[in-house]
Structure formats: C-alpha cells, structure tokens
Amino acid sequence: SGILLGPAKAANAGGVATSALEMSQNSMRLSWTREEVDERLHRIMINIHDTCQAAADQYGAPGNLVAGANIAGFLRVANAMMDQGLV
Numbered sequence: 001s002g003i004l005l006g007p008a009k010a011a012n013a014g015g016v017a018t019s020a021l022e023m024s025q026n027s028m029r030l031s032w033t034r035e036e037v038d039e040r041l042h043r044i045m046i047n048i049h050d051t052c053q054a055a056a057d058q059y060g061a062p063g064n065l066v067a068g069a070n071i072a073g074f075l076r077v078a079n080a081m082m083d084q085g086l087v
Contacts, residue, residue, distance in 0.1 A: 009070070010048050013045075055075070
C-alpha cells in the first residue's frame with residue numbers, strides 16, 4: 001500500500017525525550033536554543049528509528065517498524081532485568 005506505519009511507542013518517545021532534554025538542561029543550568037534542542041531530538045529519533053528497523057530485520061520482520069519497536073523494547077527491559085539479577 002506504500003504507507004509507512006510508525007509505531008506509537010517510538011512516536012511517543014519524542015515527547016519523553018524532549019522532557020528528558022529539558023530536565024538535563026535544567027540540572028546542568030544550561031540554556032539551549034530551540035535549534036539545539038531540535039537537533040538533539042532529531043538525533044534521538046533517528047536512533048530510535050534505526051533501532052526499530054534493525055530489530056525488525058534481525059527477528060524476521062523486515063520493514064515492520066511496529067514489530068521492531070515491540071521487540072527492541074522487550075529486549076531492553078529483559079536485558080535490564082537480567083543485568084539486575086531479577087531473572
């Protein structure tokens with residue numbers, strides 16, 4: 001159909017990332033311009049896209065960014081739990 005479907009998890013991460021950038025800026029007493037914040041957010045979102053795409057490709061769902069986001073998110077939580085000795 002030629003329509004690219006963006007996963008909600010990844011799209012919503014933009015708002016979370018912007019909040020994190022703001023908290024970072026405040027805690028370090030910095031003052032970034034709108035352009036600097038936008039550039040940082042742009043890099044974060046590219047990284048999220050690339051991570052979703054790589055997970056989809058690696059686990060047999062090439063091009064399916066929703067599956068990639070679900071897989072990448074699951075792996076991140078599972079790895080954190082294993083690192084903490086919870087599983």
